[in-house]
Amino acid sequence: MFHRDPILVKAPMGRIYAFTRYYRGNNIFDGPHLAFPHDRGFARERLLDLTRHIGDDPFNDRLHDVWQMVFQKPWTRPKSLHELVMDLTDKITRGELFVYEERDPDRSHRIPIHDGPSEGGPAFVDRGDVRAEKSPMDRPRVTGPPVSTSASWGSDYADGLSDTASAMASDIASEQTELYENTSGWGNVMYPIFKPVENAGRFVGNTVGLLSGLSPNGMKPEVAQYWKDMGEGFQALGDRVVDAVGGDGRAAGEITPAIASVITFRRIPDAQKSGLDKLVPDDHFDQGLDLRADTAFASEALARKLSALEDAQRNAARVETLEDGRILYIGPEKPARNPGPTRGAALVTEYTPETRQVRQYYESYDHNGDIVRVHPKMIDGQVVESDHYPPTGREIERN
Amino acid sequence: MEKQAVVRELEKLVSQDAGVDYDQISNWAYKVRLDSLRELDRETLDVLEDLGSMNMGPEFEWSKEDLQELILRWKR
Numbered sequence: 001m002f003h004r005d006p007i008l009v010k011a012p013m014g015r016i017y018a019f020t021r022y023y024r025g026n027n028i029f030d031g032p033h034l035a036f037p038h039d040r041g042f043a044r045e046r047l048l049d050l051t052r053h054i055g056d057d058p059f060n061d062r063l064h065d066v067w068q069m070v071f072q073k074p075w076t077r078p079k080s081l082h083e084l085v086m087d088l089t090d091k092i093t094r095g096e097l098f099v100y101e102e103r104d105p106d107r108s109h110r111i112p113i114h115d116g117p118s119e120g121g122p123a124f125v126d127r128g129d130v131r132a133e134k135s136p137m138d139r140p141r142v143t144g145p146p147v148s149t150s151a152s153w154g155s156d157y158a159d160g161l162s163d164t165a166s167a168m169a170s171d172i173a174s175e176q177t178e179l180y181e182n183t184s185g186w187g188n189v190m191y192p193i194f195k196p197v198e199n200a201g202r203f204v205g206n207t208v209g210l211l212s213g214l215s216p217n218g219m220k221p222e223v224a225q226y227w228k229d230m231g232e233g234f235q236a237l238g239d240r241v242v243d244a245v246g247g248d249g250r251a252a253g254e255i256t257p258a259i260a261s262v263i264t265f266r267r268i269p270d271a272q273k274s275g276l277d278k279l280v281p282d283d284h285f286d287q288g289l290d291l292r293a294d295t296a297f298a299s300e301a302l303a304r305k306l307s308a309l310e311d312a313q314r315n316a317a318r319v320e321t322l323e324d325g326r327i328l329y330i331g332p333e334k335p336a337r338n339p340g341p342t343r344g345a346a347l348v349t350e351y352t353p354e355t356r357q358v359r360q361y362y363e364s365y366d367h368n369g370d371i372v373r374v375h376p377k378m379i380d381g382q383v384v385e386s387d388h389y390p391p392t393g394r395e396i397e398r399n
Numbered sequence: 400m401e402k403q404a405v406v407r408e409l410e411k412l413v414s415q416d417a418g419v420d421y422d423q424i425s426n427w428a429y430k431v432r433l434d435s436l437r438e439l440d441r442e443t444l445d446v447l448e449d450l451g452s453m454n455m456g457p458e459f460e461w462s463k464e465d466l467q468e469l470i471l472r473w474k475r
Contacts (some may be wrong), residue, residue: 082442242407307436334449336458337465345452345459360433364455375455377429385426392456394422 007069008102009062012053019066035101037090044089046099051081051171053107063088070097125365137157238299274328274350275363275371279389285359285376301381308378312349312360327351333365343367347377400435404444404459406473413466424466443473 006020017035024032030308036043051060064077067084070091078084091097276285313328320328329351345364351357360378363371376386387395408431412424428450436444446469452459461469 017423056404082445083440086441124457127422304433308433311436315441331448334452334459336456337461338458340456342456345455347448347451356436362452362455364452364459373455377451380434383433384432388455392454394454 005069006100007062009050009064009066010053010056011050017050018099018100020100021070021071021096023095024100032100034098036099041103042091043092043099047085047088051085059206060084090098107154138304139324163317274322274326275348275374276350276359276361276376278371279374280376285361285379285386286385290359303381305381308349308360308381309351310360312347316349317346326355341366342372343369400431400438401475402439404448405431405435405443406470409466409473410470413463413470418459418468419455419463421460425451428453443474 005022006018011017011018013139015035026032026034036046047063050063060081063084067073067078067087071087080086083185090101170286215260251288309329312331314330316329317332318328318330322328327350329349331349332345333346335344336342341359348361348363350359350361358378358380359376362375362377364373366372373388373390374391375388378383378384387399391399408427409424412427413419428447431464432439432444432447432451439447453461
């Protein structure tokens with residue numbers, strides 16, 4: 001009834017994930033490599049990516065097999081794709097399910113890295129023997145010193161490392177320049193996003209140098225593959241960031257919570273306003289009722305406040321930090337159901353770390369992504385009955 | 400609140416003689432969602448979030464048929 005452990009699932013970019021209930025260790029170079037860190041948001045997004053990657057499994061049967069493997073409930077199954085993803089995310093987060101990355105043997109230009117001898121296969125695979133003819137793209141950008149060392153190999157090698165670090169920083173810088181040039185008007189917004197990436201590029205470059213320096217015979221194939229994959233990862237991250245800030249900059253849902261937790265948007269000062277700041281007068285929706293702490297209502301409100309904040313942090317599509325320290329957890333944008341001037345709406349949870357105040361409101365966007373209306377809903381767990389800002393047609397008629 | 404109770408309450412709101420009151424359903428959906436964040440499944444919470452935005456403008460309004468279909472789907 002139950003499938004063997006591990007279950008292999010094909011993933012985008014030629015990856016294969018092995019889902020297993022058993023921890024095999026985590027070694028990015030020489031051994032099993034955990035593909036999903038125990039971060040809830042990251043795991044969920046990776047699983048969602050898997051469900052979107054049709055491959056040869058359009059109905060996600062393999063992920064359902066994984067579900068059965070960990071839950072062992074043959075009489076039932078997740079009611080929806082969403083439930084499937086969330087169940088598996090829970091298991092990964094709790095350390096009851098591990099996902100290891102394996103290489104797709106169908107992709108001959110990749111270097112197979114085996115977690116152990118395959119069933120019926122040789123006990124050890126010499127990676128050097130199975131490697132296909134390398135294309136220039138596969139070739140590591142840093143090669144080690146020649147076997148027969150000359151007197152000047154040390155300085156040549158150091159120059160090579162330095163060139164590589166520069167080349168990586170240069171690649172990132174040129175992409176950054178292109179983005180600046182092609183997305184005029186968003187330079188200010190993108191700067192704080194790409195600046196850390198640029199710095200990370202330098203860090204990567206230096207780390208490549210360090211790792212290569214540890215290997216007197218040049219970069220190990222596993223190391224080269226690792227950095228190649230890192231490059232793809234960076235590229236993928238870049239694509240997501242560009243998606244999220246491109247155009248109107250409000251493609252909510254494109255920035256994953258995991259990425260959002262790394263990249264916190266900081267707007268330029270003159271745009272340093274939330275929907276509330278822009279549309280709601282200062283003295284409205286400022287504070288909830290002053291509840292006595294010992295009342296039953298106060299404890300209910302506190303529970304609601306905490307669960308709302310927790311839910312927002314867990315499921316935010318985007319996170320923005322305003323200049324005064326307030327944090328906006330912006331939920332996935334819900335598209336409008338009917339045609340009209342408004343494109344979509346999202347539930348926003350605002351948290352002020354200084355005062356620990358939590359406010360929640362809906363905001364809607366026009367087709368340019370500008371906030372056009374907000375509807376205050378909750379302050380510190382107390383539900384607010386409020387008109388919209390600006391009022392809707394129905395409210396105008398009623399008043 | 401359990402999902403069955405949510406369905407029952409929504410059914411009552413949708414089947415009122417006066418027609419669909421979007422403000423009423425929207426406020427109800429938001430409050431139920433807020434009160435049940437730790438009890439309801441994510442899919443239900445997402446739909447409630449959707450319903451909660453229904454009075455943001457006519458673009459977000461569900462038709463009565465869509466609401467009835469949702470109730471039927473939740474009942475199954």
